[in-house]
Amino acid sequence: MRSPIRHSKAWIEREALREKGQFWTPEWIAEAMVAYLAAGGHQTLFDPAVGAGAFFRAAKTLGREIGKDFALSGTEIDKAALSEAIESGLSHEDLLHVRIGDFLLESSPGTIEAVVANPPYIRHHRLSNGLKGKLREFCFKSIDTTLDGRAGLHVYFLIAGLRSLSSGGRLAFISTGRYCGGRVCPETLEMDIHQL
Numbered sequence: 001m002r003s004p005i006r007h008s009k010a011w012i013e014r015e016a017l018r019e020k021g022q023f024w025t026p027e028w029i030a031e032a033m034v035a036y037l038a039a040g041g042h043q044t045l046f047d048p049a050v051g052a053g054a055f056f057r058a059a060k061t062l063g064r065e066i067g068k069d070f071a072l073s074g075t076e077i078d079k080a081a082l083s084e085a086i087e088s089g090l091s092h093e094d095l096l097h098v099r100i101g102d103f104l105l106e107s108s109p110g111t112i113e114a115v116v117a118n119p120p121y122i123r124h125h126r127l128s129n130g131l132k133g134k135l136r137e138f139c140f141k142s143i144d145t146t147l148d149g150r151a152g153l154h155v156y157f158l159i160a161g162l163r164s165l166s167s168g169g170r171l172a173f174i175s176t177g178r179y180c181g182g183r184v185c186p187e188t189l190e191m192d193i194h195q196l
């Protein structure tokens with residue numbers, strides 16, 4: 001009889017993070033992305049998936065350097081991630097306008113001027129059937145079509161992020177090369193994004 005596979009503690013912890021799409025953006029990348037938004041003249045910053053707050057910290061650092069006080073807001077589905085944000089130097093006041101909730105299912109179109117995101121990269125086989133159904137509905141509502149069922153959560157985040165921008169808004173988004181050449185998107189997604 002084969003003995004059951006035993007995983008290391010590190011492997012189990014990493015799997016738990018994968019389930020939630022929780023990987024934090026390195027400081028230098030966060031700062032470059034926030035600088036891109038600031039270069040567009042924006043003084044507000046919305047992070048749809050705040051996590052441990054890398055973009056908020058970057059906005060505060062950059063703000064001090066250029067004498068700008070960014071108005072910070074966002075959403076985060078996992079309240080526990082925000083405790084990490086506090087542990088890594090943000091104050092409760094910095095997080096005052098972060099809503100605990102699901103950005104995808106609760107975002108409104110055309111309302112935000114500057115979006116910065118490192119979306120949760122959660123692959124389709126980790127998404128429940130219930131959530132997949134809601135994502136299909138969201139997609140249909142947003143771009144009048146649905147995506148290939150193999151699209152990961154981050155693809156829906158890109159659509160929701162673009163859709164939430166107000167006129168003249170800017171989006172800084174960590175993406176993958178698969179948006180351009182993968183099985184899921186190619187022409188369909190490109191076409192649909194132009195419609196947003």
Ligand SMILES: C[S@@+](CC[C@H](N)C(=O)[O-])C[C@H]1O[C@@H](n2cnc3c(N)ncnc32)[C@H](O)[C@@H]1O
Pocket residue numbers: 020021022023024025047048049050051052053054055075076077078081101102103104117118119120121
């Ligand atoms: C890749 S992390 C990025 C966190 C942080 N913004 C950074 O750049 O370091 C993605 C975050 O999205 C959160 N998340 C996952 N699904 C979400 C959803 N539907 N709505 C809002 N946040 C979500 C996860 O809990 C995680 O903290």
